Amino acid sequence: MNLKQLEAWFVTGSQHLYGPQTLKSVAAHSQEIARALNASSAIPVKVVFKPVMTTPDAITELCQAANNARGCIGLVTWCHTFSPSKMWINGLQQLRKPVAHLHTQYNRDIPWSTIDMDFMNMNQAAHGDREHGFIWSRLRKNRKVVAGFWQEQTVQQKLGAWARAAAAWADWQGARFCRFGDNMREVAVTEGDKVAAQARFGFSVNGHGVGDLVKLVNAVSDKEAGALAKEYEAAYAIAADLRPGGKRYKSVREAAEAARIELGLRAFLADGNFKGFTTTFEDLHGLAQLPGLAPQRLMADNYGFAAEGDWKTAALVRAMKVMAAGLDGGTSFMEDYTYHLEPGNPLVLGAHMLEICPSIAEGQPSLEVHPLGIGGKADPARLVFNTGAGPALNAALMDFGNRFRLLVNEVEVVAPGCPMPRLPVARAVWKCQPNFADACACWIYAGGAHHTGFSQAVTTEMLEDFAAIADIELLVIDADTNVRQFKNELRWNETAYGLKSGWGS
Numbered sequence: 001m002n003l004k005q006l007e008a009w010f011v012t013g014s015q016h017l018y019g020p021q022t023l024k025s026v027a028a029h030s031q032e033i034a035r036a037l038n039a040s041s042a043i044p045v046k047v048v049f050k051p052v053m054t055t056p057d058a059i060t061e062l063c064q065a066a067n068n069a070r071g072c073i074g075l076v077t078w079c080h081t082f083s084p085s086k087m088w089i090n091g092l093q094q095l096r097k098p099v100a101h102l103h104t105q106y107n108r109d110i111p112w113s114t115i116d117m118d119f120m121n122m123n124q125a126a127h128g129d130r131e132h133g134f135i136w137s138r139l140r141k142n143r144k145v146v147a148g149f150w151q152e153q154t155v156q157q158k159l160g161a162w163a164r165a166a167a168a169w170a171d172w173q174g175a176r177f178c179r180f181g182d183n184m185r186e187v188a189v190t191e192g193d194k195v196a197a198q199a200r201f202g203f204s205v206n207g208h209g210v211g212d213l214v215k216l217v218n219a220v221s222d223k224e225a226g227a228l229a230k231e232y233e234a235a236y237a238i239a240a241d242l243r244p245g246g247k248r249y250k251s252v253r254e255a256a257e258a259a260r261i262e263l264g265l266r267a268f269l270a271d272g273n274f275k276g277f278t279t280t281f282e283d284l285h286g287l288a289q290l291p292g293l294a295p296q297r298l299m300a301d302n303y304g305f306a307a308e309g310d311w312k313t314a315a316l317v318r319a320m321k322v323m324a325a326g327l328d329g330g331t332s333f334m335e336d337y338t339y340h341l342e343p344g345n346p347l348v349l350g351a352h353m354l355e356i357c358p359s360i361a362e363g364q365p366s367l368e369v370h371p372l373g374i375g376g377k378a379d380p381a382r383l384v385f386n387t388g389a390g391p392a393l394n395a396a397l398m399d400f401g402n403r404f405r406l407l408v409n410e411v412e413v414v415a416p417g418c419p420m421p422r423l424p425v426a427r428a429v430w431k432c433q434p435n436f437a438d439a440c441a442c443w444i445y446a447g448g449a450h451h452t453g454f455s456q457a458v459t460t461e462m463l464e465d466f467a468a469i470a471d472i473e474l475l476v477i478d479a480d481t482n483v484r485q486f487k488n489e490l491r492w493n494e495t496a497y498g499l500k501s502g503w504g505s
Contacts, residue, residue: 001302001321001322001325001326002325003044003045003163003164003167003322003325003326004044004045004046005046005071006045006046006071006072006073006167006170007045007046007047007048007069007071007072007073008043008045008046008047008048008072008073008074008075008076008100008163008166009048009050009062009066009072009074009075009076010030010033010034010037010047010048010049010050010075010076010078011050011053011062011075011076011077011078012026012027012030012050012052012053012077012078012079012080013052013053013054013059013077013078013079013080013081013083013087013088013128013132014026014052014053014054014079014080014081014082014083015054015081015082015083015084015087016054016055017082018081018121018122022081022121022122023052023054025122026052026080026081026122027051027052029080029106030049030052030078030080031049032106033078033104033106033150034047034048034049035047035049036150036151037076037150037156037159040156040159040160042153042156042157042159042160043156043159043160043163044160044163044164044167044325044326045073045163045166045167047076050062052080053083053087054083054087055087056086056087056088056089056090056091059087059088059090059091059092060090060091060094061091062091063091063092063094063095064091064094066095066097067094067095067096067097072097073097073098073163073166073167073169073170074097074098074099074100074162074163074166074170075095075097075098075099075100076099076100076101076102076159077099077100077101077102077132078101078102078103078104078125078129079124079125079128079129079131079132080105080106080122080123080124080125080128081121081122081123081124081125081128082124082127082128082131083128083131083132084131085131085132085134085135085138086135088132088135089135089139092135092136092139092141093139097166098143098144098162098165098166098169098469099136099141099143099144100143100144100145100146100159100162100163100166101129101132101133101136101143101144101145101146102146102150102155102159103125103129103133103145103146103147103148104125104147104148104149104150104155105123105125105126105149106123106150107123108149108151133145142468142469142471143468144158144162144465144468146158146159146162158461161459161461161462161465162465164322164323164324164325164458164462164465165323165462165463165465165466165469166465166469167322167323167325168319168320168322168323168462168466169202169319169466169469169470171275171318171319171322172201172202172203172315172318172319173202173203174202174203175202175203175204175275175276175315175318176203176204176205176206176272176273176274176275177203177204177205177206177274177275177276177277177278177304177311177314177315177318178205178206178207178208178268178269178272178274178276178277178278179205179206179207179208179277179278179309179311180207180208180209180210180213180277180278180279180280180283181207181210181278181279181280181282181283181309182207182280182282182283182309183280183308183309183310184280184282184308184309185282187308189398189447189449189450189451190306190308190309190310190311190312190313190449190451191399192311192312192398192399193399193401194311196399196404197312197315197399197404200404200470200471200472201315201404201470203275203315205311205315208268208272210283210284210285210286210287211285211286212268213264213265213268213287214264214285214286214287216264216265216267216268217260217261217263217264217265217286217287218264218286219264220259220260220263220264222256224259224260224263225256225257225259225260225263226256226259228259228262228263229255229256229258229259232255232258232259232293232367232381233367236364236365236366236367236383237364237365237366237367238366238367239366239367239368239369239384242255242367242368242369255293255367255369255381257288257289257378257381258289258291258292258293258294258380258381259293261287261288261289261291261293261294262291262293262294262297262298265277265291265294265295265298266298269298269303274303275303275304275318276303276304276305276306276314276315276317276318277295277298277303277304277305277314278305278306278307278308278309278310278311278314279291279295279307279308279309280307280308280309281307281308281353281374281375282308282375284375284376284377287377288377288378289372289375289377289378289379289380289381290353290354290372290374290375290377290380291354291355291380292353292354292355292372292380292381292382293354293367293380293381293382293383295307295333295354295355296354296355296356296357296358296382296383296426297358299317299321299332299333299355299357299358299359300357300358300359302318302321302322302325303318303321304316304317304318304319304321305317305333305355305357306333306451307333307335307352307353307355307451308451310449310451312397312398312399312449313333313396313397313449313451313452313453314333315397316395316396316397316453317331317332317333317453319453319466320395320453320455320458323455323457323458323462323463323466324455324457324458327457328456328457329360329390329392329455329456329457330357330358330359330360330361330455330456330457331357331359331360331453331454331455331456331457331458332356332357332359332360332453332454332455333352333355333356333357333451333452333453333454334350334351334352334356334394334428334451334452334453334454335350335351335352335450335451335452336348336350336394336450336452337349337350337351337352337427339436340417340429345417346431346435346436346437347414347417347429347430347431347436348411348429348430348431348432348436349427349428349429350394350427350428350429350430350454351423351425351426351427351428352425353372353374353425354372354380354382354425355382356383356425356426356427356428358383358385358426360387360388360426360428360454360456361383361385361386361387361388361426362385362386362387362388363385363386364385365383365384365385365426366383366384366385367381367382367383367384368381368382368383368384368424369381369382370382370424382424382425382426383426384424384425384426385426385427386415386416386426386427386428386429387413387426387427387428387429387456388413388456389412389413389414389415390412390413390456391410391411391412391413391456392410392411392412392413392428392430392454392455392456393408393409393410393411393454393455393458393459393460393463394408394409394411394452394453394454395407395408395409395452395453395455395458395463396448396449396451396452396453397449398447398448398449400447400473402497402498402501403472403473403497403501404470404472404473405446405447405472405473405474405475406463406466406467406470406472406473406474406475407443407446407448407449407474407475407476407477408460408463408474408475408476408477408478409432409433409439409442409443409448409476409477409478410433410460410476410477410478410479411430411431411432411433412430412431412433413428413429413430413456414429414430414431415429416429417429428454432477433477433478433479433481434477434478434479434480434481438477438481438482438483439477439481441483442475442477442481442483442486443477445483445486445487445490446475446486446490460476460478464476473493473497475489475490475493
């Protein structure tokens with residue numbers, strides 16, 4: 001993913017009161033700031049200067065143009081001088097793109113010995129941006145406010161986080177996600193209202209019979225499958241028992257079957273222009289094995305994925321892949337699987353039956369074939385690896401009837417205390433923030449899902465910006481979380497969203 005193909009429009013507010021010379025200087029200063037932001041390594045998209053806005057008609061036309069520009073992910077606004085906010089009402093009422101409000105000024109320092117009223121009239125962001133902020137709040141519209149000098153790295157990093165969230169939001173608009181089979185039977189949290197999701201998020205989710213996939217899988221030739229299997233052998237460490245002379249050497253053919261499934265899946269997803277998909281072990285009719293290696297490799301190519309029909313997590317993983325584009329660290333579908341409850345050192349082992357993205361692997365993954373006690377099919381191929389130590393987060397998206405909730409827990413990935421030679425799946429081991437007991441209690445109080453998007457690249461700030469753009473509830477469990485306060489926040493949110501959008505059932 002090259003996010004530099006996307007644009008954030010830099011828009012400066014002013015007015016004609018100050019005369020043409022002042023407006024000329026405002027434009028020159030704004031162009032300089034836009035160039036600097038565009039050159040910043042912290043901002044992944046192209047920052048494009050737009051003419052200074054001085055009339056209601058110009059502002060409305062700009063907002064309409066932004067709505068219709070496919071490459072525009074949003075606006076960065078700034079009021080160099082005073083920009084009367086009534087001018088912005090009509091345009092902002094029509095604007096459908098995210099906005100970051102940059103509260104800065106062109107000069108860093110006050111020129112103490114020479115400051116005069118000309119300088120004061122030019123550099124009025126201190127109250128110009130307050131006027132601009134009022135109209136956003138008066139219209140009850142979400143935006144991100146970034147305050148500070150435009151050359152500061154922290155300011156650029158905050159704008160970069162917003163840009164990544166806005167890029168992910170743009171990617172969701174019109175996106176298509178495919179479900180092979182239905183939701184895992186009798187499971188609650190992976191269900192949801194797909195109509196409400198499309199209205200809120202902009203992506204569509206539709207089911208497709210696994211038989212439609214099987215047709216494409218069966219159409220893959222032995223030569224094509226064999227060639228991809230050879231790629232597997234070059235890319236991954238091959239388990240000893242699968243090498244010539246090994247006791248499971250004959251099972252190498254299952255890797256070729258996995259290659260056939262991968263090629264069929266790639267063809268299906270490309271033909272349907274899908275950005276993600278789900279599978280379920282309860283509907284494998286016509287497939288030789290549960291897809292494992294294929295979802296792993298497709299996630300590594302930035303497809304969203306989740307198991308057991310969990311379309312919300314598949315969409316979230318895709319969004320997090322977009323946010324993480326070009327950053328160090330991977331992003332994967334994940335599940336809280338089992339605990340290590342040693343006193344003083346409680347840990348979570350995250351994994352899934354097969355489908356963990358190798359973008360989070362520490363070192364070279366091992367290609368292995370093992371039995372799977374679910375699904376009643378042939379032994380599937382999969383990549384096995386540990387995840388490297390470092391900060392990470394888990395995020396889950398749930399449907400609460402009257403709203404969607406995005407829940408985030410910051411964690412610290414650690415090295416496993418001992419080798420796990422008999423565990424035939426990829427895995428990550430982490431410590432929860434603020435601690436195991438409080439994090440788990442808060443997650444469960446919040447109705448958090450067992451499936452998550454896991455990332456060592458995406459930050460809480462990005463997800464906070466994303467939730468604001470989507471206008472959905474956000475709850476964060478981090479080092480500062482207090483259980484009593486968290487429970488109160490849940491109560492307040494229930495009341496607030498009940499008043500805002502009606503009480504869900």
